[in-house]
Amino acid sequence: MKFGKTLRDSIIQEWRFYSVDYKEMKKALKCSTTSSSSGEASDSGSDDYAVGDDDDDEASATEEFFDLYEASKDKLHRFYADKEAWAVDYMNTLEDRVEALRETSSNPPSPDQETENESESDGEENNMENANPASPTTTATHSLVTLSRSHKRRVSTNCAWLKDEYRRVGKSKHFQNYIYAVKSLCTFDRELDLLLEFLSLNKTAFGKILKKYDKRTGSLVREERLAELHETHSFLDGEVLSELKDTVTRLIDEAHALKPSLPEGWEERKVYTIGCFDLFHRGHQNVLVSLREFGYFIVAGIHDDESYYQLKSKYTVDNLETRMRNVKPFVDQLFVIPSTDPTPYLQAMTSEQDVETGSCCYARGDDMLQFPGREWVESVMPVHFVPRTENCSSTLLRTIYHAEDKELRKKAAFAKTRYDGKPIDDEGNVLQLKHAASCPAGMQATA
Numbered sequence: 296m297k298f299g300k301t302l303r304d305s306i307i308q309e310w311r312f313y314s315v316d317y318k319e320m321k322k323a324l325k326c327s328t329t330s331s332s333s334g335e336a337s338d339s340g341s342d343d344y345a346v347g348d349d350d351d352d353e354a355s356a357t358e359e360f361f362d363l364y365e366a367s368k369d370k371l372h373r374f375y376a377d378k379e380a381w382a383v384d385y386m387n388t389l390e391d392r393v394e395a396l397r398e399t400s401s402n403p404p405s406p407d408q409e410t411e412n413e414s415e416s417d418g419e420e421n422n423m424e425n426a427n428p429a430s431p432t433t434t435a436t437h438s439l440v441t442l443s444r445s446h447k448r449r450v451s452t453n454c455a456w457l458k459d460e461y462r463r464v465g466k467s468k469h470f471q472n473y474i475y476a477v478k479s480l481c482t483f484d485r486e487l488d489l490l491l492e493f494l495s496l497n498k499t500a501f502g503k504i505l506k507k508y509d510k511r512t513g514s515l516v517r518e519e520r521l522a523e524l525h526e527t528h529s530f531l532d533g534e535v536l537s538e539l540k541d542t543v544t545r546l547i548d549e550a551h552a553l554k555p556s557l558p559e560g561w562e563e564r565k566v567y568t569i570g571c572f573d574l575f576h577r578g579h580q581n582v583l584v585s586l587r588e589f590g591y592f593i594v595a596g597i598h599d600d601e602s603y604y605q606l607k608s609k610y611t612v613d614n615l616e617t618r619m620r621n622v623k624p625f626v627d628q629l630f631v632i633p634s635t636d637p638t639p640y641l642q643a644m645t646s647e648q649d650v651e652t653g654s655c656c657y658a659r660g661d662d663m664l665q666f667p668g669r670e671w672v673e674s675v676m677p678v679h680f681v682p683r684t685e686n687c688s689s690t691l692l693r694t695i696y697h698a699e700d701k702e703l704r705k706k707a708a709f710a711k712t713r714y715d716g717k718p719i720d721d722e723g724n725v726l727q728l729k730h731a732a733s734c735p736a737g738m739q740a741t742a
Contacts, residue, residue, distance in 0.1 A: 320363045324360055382490075461558055464558060495531075596640060656676050
């Protein structure tokens, strides 16, 4: 596989804007080589050929190549500087979350405690078993009836107890501290891995494109340029990020060791969630992966293109089929919501038995606490939230890669982001795109 394709396929879509412009630099290099070749051919051909034209074209192509080279260096440097500053600062947040977990770990919830109802039930059962029956036949019949009634009562009592316990544990400070510490750390750990891979790929890209330049132009600039790059872009070695990763790995191990005891059946529940998932990105992935903390079977609802527009007053970039394909690898079951109100569709997907036994819950990112349908959801099952991925949102991607205004794209690429990942200006206002007035791409034949 050619390196240009490897570079594009290996870098997550959110960061392609900041990567070495390998493809365009390669094009400029080809133009330079083509101009040189045509000049040689003309020297042995027509006497009317203007050699100066080829020299100008070659010089222009070379100038374009190094303009792209310097621009790539600049945007990569700016990208990394922002990421390193954020990462170092965010480590303080993570350490605070682990410290909060340490403080509550001395008094975690105790799901194994017996309730008064259970004790009373056991007492009644023992009284019946110790009663003096009139005959063997009566004894057998009496025992069966007693066992049947006792079993129903025990199941009913146990289900009620478990439902209460699931809610209690989910709302406990210790469990919430655990979720926020572990999930934030694991997400940050993955972010560091992606950044280290990004730096490594771009370092390789600089070396390969300079090697191509030397080979095609007969120059010897590669070693000099790489030595200069080592001085100005030493961060490409990833030393700072690697040190952070070592600390994060240690904190993850500690946080996992402080995991609270969970009630029986917790990990066997169905977990419901709902979203739009346009321009599917690592933030979506991180949330969906985090849902496994609450159960084994993930059921996701996804809004169709029309309801998305009604909710957000803008059209999807990816059509429904594309969004479904992106989400499905991370969930077990997927259903479509053709309305702004997901409640009736979630009700239709939810089993009465699961509600009665407490075998289901709802979980999502904490960027929207008052989500549509919450009132009904919370009346029948526990609701959990997980921390969202920092500096990441579909709005940010839409602005960087799909805005018609190129200046707006650049501005968004290096803008500060709000708590929900949306790019903002110096006054804290979200950078606005002009919404298309035509049919959404997601509703057209081609996405």
